Amino acid sequence: MLRLEHISKIYPNNHVLKDVNWEVKPGDRIGLVGVNGAGKSTQLKIITGETQPTTGEVVRPNNFRIAYLTQEFEVNPKRTVREEFWTVFGEANQAQQDLAQLQQEMETAEPEELDRLIKKLDRLQRQFESLDGYALEAQIEKIMPEMGFSLEDGDRLVSSFSGGWQMRMSLGKILLQSPDLLLLDEPTNHIDLETIEWLETYLKGLKTPMVIVSHDREFLDRLCTQMVETERGVSTTYLGNYSAYVQQKAEAQEAQLATYERQQKELEKQQAFIERFRASATRSTQAKSREKQLNKMEWAEAPTANLKKPRFHFPPSPRSGREVVNIQDLVHSYDDKLLFLGANLFIERGDRVAFLGSNGAGKSTLLRLMMGMEKPDEGTIKLGSHNVIPSYFEQNQAEALDRHKTVIETIHDEVPDWKNQEVRTLLGQFLFSGDTVFKQVVDLSGGEKARLALAKMLLRPTNLLLLDEPTNHLDIPAKEMLEEALQEYEGTVAIASHDRYLISKVANKIVEVREGELITYQGDYHYYLGKLEEEKEKKRQEEEAAKKAAKKKKKAAGKKGKSLRS
CATH class of the missing domain: 3.40.50.300 (P-loop containing nucleotide triphosphate hydrolases)
Structure with a gap:
């Protein structure tokens, strides 16, 4: 579907990306990880075309639609929710606004003016129909409940909703564009746990492939099928979720370290031989031969685990009372x-x-x-x-x-x-x-x-x-x-x-x-989640029992009424 090939990006004072290679296939949910400044958001901008790579290319089909949910949700607090969803459809949105304005004018128009307005209304309605306006309206009415909004919510102002609900509006807007690829940049920032869990469940149900930049490890764990790490400007792909990536990376680093240490020992051994016999009349030829072999060898790099990792210990604190x-x-x-x-x-x-x-x-x-x-x-x-x-x-x-x-x-x-x-x-x-x-x-x-x-x-x-x-x-x-x-x-x-x-x-x-x-x-947190499930199950059983009791009571009342009539 989409492939990044040998992407590099150099800014005046920073070589952010050096050799980035990865691809998105149908059904993929890819998580991009790396330290702050590693170039994760830069890769999203290169995919959308907002930023051009210094070298390399993004290979994708013609007419490939990409939707991008940024860290700042692009909504207008002065619009209603329904108006906000309509903004996705530019020309059709203008036509439906013109229709609404015209209908208001017709309510107070003088008889001699009404004939002209009716003709204008007919023209606007035909224009709205030619833009599939009624089909688009049906799409909006369908997406709103999917995002958790009631039809009555459609008439409320955007400003009356929290940041989590505004994120849902932004997500709904980009899904109305029927994208071939969804890009999500820190989607869990500034939203509460309930909304994060809703978002996880909703995204899992989508067939649209997606690329996610996030520091939320639990979110990446629950959602991603593949991880791409960018480290020192180079990308590495790992199959599985965040936990699988952590394990695979640790295993790869252990193997790399073992190879590196083995090669370093061999290097020291051969260099000692070369230094010892370089000037020897009988073994100098052998020493030169070994030196040539060393120069031709491919040497493993030191593992990136040796990169600095922040560590901190709290200063010793005095003991408080119970x-x-x-x-x-x-x-x-x-x-x-x-x-x-x-x-x-x-x-x-x-x-x-x-x-x-x-x-x-x-x-x-x-x-x-x-x-x-x-x-x-x-x-x-x-x-x-x-x-x-x-x-x-x-x-x-x-x-x-x-x-x-x-x-x-x-x-x-x-x-x-x-x-x-x-x-x-x-x-x-x-x-x-x-x-x-x-x-x-x-x-x-x-x-x-x-x-x-x-x-x-x-x-x-x-x-x-x-x-x-x-x-x-x-x-x-x-x-x-x-x-x-x-x-x-x-x-x-x-x-x-x-x-x-x-x-x-x-x-x-x-x-x-x-x-x-x-x-x-x-x-702990897992104990808490277990207790919540118990509470939900208890509530479900109580509701079920209440329904049965009401049904039984209704049935008994019916029998009583029947016996009285007879």
Whole structure:
């Protein structure tokens, strides 16, 4: 269907892609992975033609339709949902708008004007029909419920829907174009878990092949049939989902390392022989022969696993008392929306709590309340009385950095008593080395800002971490660094996140924010999912029992009425 052949892309200061080769076949769901800056989004732009490669070509059939769902959903908040879907069909959309306007004019037109408007109406209706307008209208009415919208929702303004629902609008719009290939760039950014799971299920049901750029490992695991990694400008294809890719890559690196080490030993042995007998009267010919053989050999490269991987360990923290957070009878509103109504929660030392819930449920507000940045309307939120030292990472922490400071100044200002080398050592753990420590924050990428914000927060010893979406903008290696550090952390963690992979690795307790309550599940993420299934099954059985009871009652009433008549 579509093939990238020997693609390279060179920018003035950056050789992003060197040799990229992969293809999309019918039914493929391909995940593109690599560190921030590896060129994943660049490859999508090359596929669409938005960016031209420096060398190489994209081979595809004529009239091949590509739809691209970008990180920023392109919707107009002032339109209704139905109007937003209509924008896909440019000429037909204009015709139906003209028809609607004309019908309004006809309602108030004078009799002498009406005849002219009727003729205009006839002309517009024929134009609308010639553009298959009624068939397009039927397509819109069909796609809306598929995206989860009722027909009544069609008349609501786009602005009245959350980011997750606006993503559904954007997806519906590109599917109305009947694409041959779907490109998705970070589709799970800024949407809640419920919407992510809906998106997974919906995309799995599509026959359209797709290419996905995402740092959401669980999303890639559940959806992808093939992975393409871009590393140091070169692509490698792996069959299977994200977990299969991780395993295959580890096995390939082990095999490559074994070959590399074996060849290095042989190289040392042969070089020692050559050096020893190069000047020998009797064995110099043999030495020269071996040297020629060495020059002709193909040598394995050192495995890319030797590339720097970020690593961090939290500084040792003082031990707190058993009680870390105690929430009792919490009532709180935000922007006139009631978030909590009599909520209760107890967090003790060593808990790693993940707060789950839909966008707007109150997870971020709860962390701010725990930090003391907001005061509850009613009820109490108290930190433990014995030695609880909190630290807070807010969702937009990276954007709150001073844009005009350098990387090294940002850290030095937090720990002025540290020596330069100590600061540089810490920054090196977050992949800031060499001259990059002198870059201004304003010049950093989103991922670099996120890493710097994490480094800044983790400087001082604390025993309670309050983390609000800490993996936003982090690439996969940086996420793994954070996971490993949190797993080793001896303090208490409260984290709000949509990153299911992170939650499953770190959390030992799940708290769902649901309808004003804090519902605690005393187990990890998989335990929580199991309990949700049990709750759904129980609800299904109760509904089934209620239906049977109603049917039985109706039948009994019918018999009673019949006996009375007789």
